[in-house]
Amino acid sequence: MRLDPVRRRLATVLAVLAATTGLALVAPAAATAAPRPLAAPGDSGDDGEGGSKSLVEQLEAASKGFVEAKEALDRSKRRQQQLATRLKEIDAELGPKQGALDDIVRQSYRTGRLGPMSALLTADSTDGLMDRVATLQTVAVKQDRAIRDLKDARTKQAQAKTAIDAEIRDQQRQVTIMAKRKAQAENALKAANAAAGDEGSNGASSGSSGSSGNSSRASAAPRNSDGSLPDESCSVNDPTTSGCITPRTLHAMQQAQGAGFNHYVACFRHQNSGEHPKGRACDFAADKNGFGGVASGSSRDYGNRLANYFINNASRLGVLYVIWFKRIWLPSSGWKAYSRGNGDPSSDHTNHVHLSMR
Structure with missing residues (x-):
């Protein structure tokens, strides 16, 4: 093959440089080149990570699913602990609230049940009637407040217990997901290694x-406010x-x-x-x-x-x-x-x- 005049002159210059300097004129070594993507026999596409496209996709899905389930499990356990602490506080509040209501009931029995009709019949004067009406109102307010406080505390107690039960069920779901994702990853690797003749390693x-x-x-x-990764x-x-x-x-x-x-x-x-x-x-x-x-x-x-x-x-x-x-x-x-x-x-x-x- 004949070289045109420009190429002949360039070849001559390179030859002279090599002869006079002793330098080998070669292409730079690709020492810093990233690993090249690999063709994946029997599978569409490539991953550049030493495995088939389907294997890498399964490993990605399995690992991501496992980690997300584990983090959800950890968050649920923290919420359960917070709820348990709150439940303990509510339980501690219930005693005094129940005691306050019991005191009102005992007082009622000691003084006799005071109602509007008995207040009118037993009053010996207008002033006495007014005193009995005021007493009736005070007892009623105290009793109503005590009953309402006790009811609210018991409602909060029931809600906390229900929330704890929900967290436990959620934790059981996350554990199941983690087990499935673990099996997915290991089965995918086992199949890939078997195909490569490396089952035992x-x-x-x-x-x-x-x-x-x-x-x-x-x-x-x-991370997000709930602890998850954005x-x-x-x-x-x-x-x-x-x-x-x-x-x-x-x-x-x-x-x-x-x-x-x-x-x-x-x-x-x-x-x-x-x-x-x-x-x-x-x-x-x-x-x-x-x-x-x-x-x-x-x-x-x-x-x-x-x-x-x-x-x-x-x-x-x-x-x-x-x-x-x-x-x-x-x-x-x-x-x-x-x-x-x-x-x-x-x-x-x-x-x-x-x-x-x-």
Whole structure:
């Protein structure tokens, strides 16, 4: 193939530069490129997270459902405690209120039942009649107030007991939902691992148990007045790419960086499924400057500590799940096998920690 004059001159210049400087003129290494989305054999779309589109969607739904049910359960338990405290206060009020009414009744029996007719018949003067009428009115007012106070207290007592019963029923519903969501996630993983020939490796990942490692406490993400997490969209600029992320994802990344996890990060990217295109996921490289080969030594330790940091702060940050070194951490189940990659460090998550957010 013949080169035109311009291309021949350019080739000559490059050859001279290479010969005189000893520099190899090659394309820059893509060390900092984010893991590329993977085709998902037998499934439509891709997730870029080492699994099929349907698997990722099930894990997302199961984890979100589990966490929301757990938080609803916790809120219900707090409400139940508040109601129990209020019920105790009402019970303490009932004694004196009942006692006040009993005193009025006893006084009535001691002095004889005083009614309008007896007041008229037994009065020996106009002044005496007026005194008896005033006494009759005073007793009636006191008795009416005592009865009303006692009735109100008993109504509040019944309402508090009914509310406590409702909270207990709600808690039972949330526990049932949590169990179903846990089974949904584990069954989806079991089926995926069976298809990958890795049925027996659903144990905890060595060196990243989630109960140890980095103990730094993250600042909690903003919540609604009832304690739930607000719905968020991909609305803030992603500082790691030209895309967008949610405010909660940005908060989690900044908290991790503030805790000393300052290696390369990539968040938003276009793909057909998963959390990255929603701005709810970030990939944290184990190596300092980019996504390299399988992490080892200090890079492996960094990944372990970072994964544990997100797990230990999962509730405060709003973590959906974490993937690291062929394992996935789920709020319902802890660490489980996640061997859906293609054997390369990116799809196996052996060179980066994947964080998905609610």
